[in-house]
Amino acid sequence: MGLGIISFTSRGRKQAEKLKRLLTGAGYDCRDDSGRKAAEWAGEMFREGRSMIFVGAAGIAVRSIAPWLRDKFQDPAVVVMDEAGRFVIPILSGHAGGANELARVIGALVGAVPVITTATDVNQVFSVDVFAVLNGLRISDRVKAKEIAMALLEREPVGFFSEFPISDENGKKMEWIPKGCRREKAGRNIRITVKGQEPDWTEEDLILRPRALCLGVGCRRGIETERLKDTVFRALEEANLSLDSVKILASIDLKSDEQAVRELAEDCGWELRFFSAEELRAVPGSFSGSDFVKKTVGVDNVCERAALAAAPGGRLVMEKHAGNGVTAAAALGKVRIVPKGE
Secondary structure, eight states: OEEEEEEOSHHHHHHHHHHHHHHHHTTOEEEEOTTSOHHHHHHHHHHHTOEEEEESOHHHHHHHHGGGOOOTTTSOOEEEEOTTSSEEEEEEOSSTTOHHHHHHHHHHHHOOEEOOOOHHHHTTOOOHHHHHHHTTEEESOHHHHHHHHHHHHTTOOEEEEESSOBBOTTSOBOOOOOTTEESSOOSEEEEEOSBSOOTTOOTTOEEEEESOEEEEEEEOTTOOHHHHHHHHHHHHHHTTBOGGGEEEEEEEGGGTTOHHHHHHHHHHTOEEEEEOHHHHHTSOSOOOOOHHHHHHHSSSOSHHHHHHHTSTTOEEEEEEEEETTEEEEEEEOOOOBOOOOO
């Protein structure tokens, strides 16, 4: 986590210097910007996505960050510590941005009391925001996430279902269910999945999706971006796989200059990887090969092999889909879910 620290008095400056030293020693990327204009500095931190520590009055922090606020899923963490180092208060993005955890870390380092005010923490209720962020899960619907949180606070039943095993910090599988949740279907449910939709899901369900799908593609030279995109999207829909779970777009290195492939990855925010024919041939498994493709590019199948090459230890969840001069396949990489948010 990148951190910016600012203070406004000589006493506050000493605390800022101490914080920078201790947090840097704890592995944080810190910088001390004491002496700068607070509002201007806050805008810079927001643009860089850096978390902020104000050493001084909470009112200064509130006025400084006010023009830059967007929403709880985009805003960086903001923490205030008094210049005597007695209290540390997260005032923005306590869950999604990690301000609560940062306050606890600071408290442990300097002996300050973390003043946590978020309802789930105060009432010791499972926080789906924290759980999702710390496990790298995409929240399908922010309104539903808020409704799930309210349901847990009101002690209403919430179901919890995961396609993936829960494991401890050492990778050992464990039986775990969030506090306040149950394994039976309820009116509201939390589901961890890469699937697009299932018949038994309700409109109130909150879907958490790991970005673990690696999409392999092959295409004819000079294909239009929209044609490639439409074919890939349709293939994923037919396989009942969510676009929100795609992390990587992969192909053979001969396609590294293919405009449509690059534009598709950029438009969707996917990481782009290319592999040589030799690397693709080395991928183990049984594939739907083509003699024509092998003669043309040096390997019998591009899409399935590229998908698996981008997901070491993974498995194919969508075999080769062909149409409109495009081939596409998807592999599911390893997904690790750890018990967080309590």
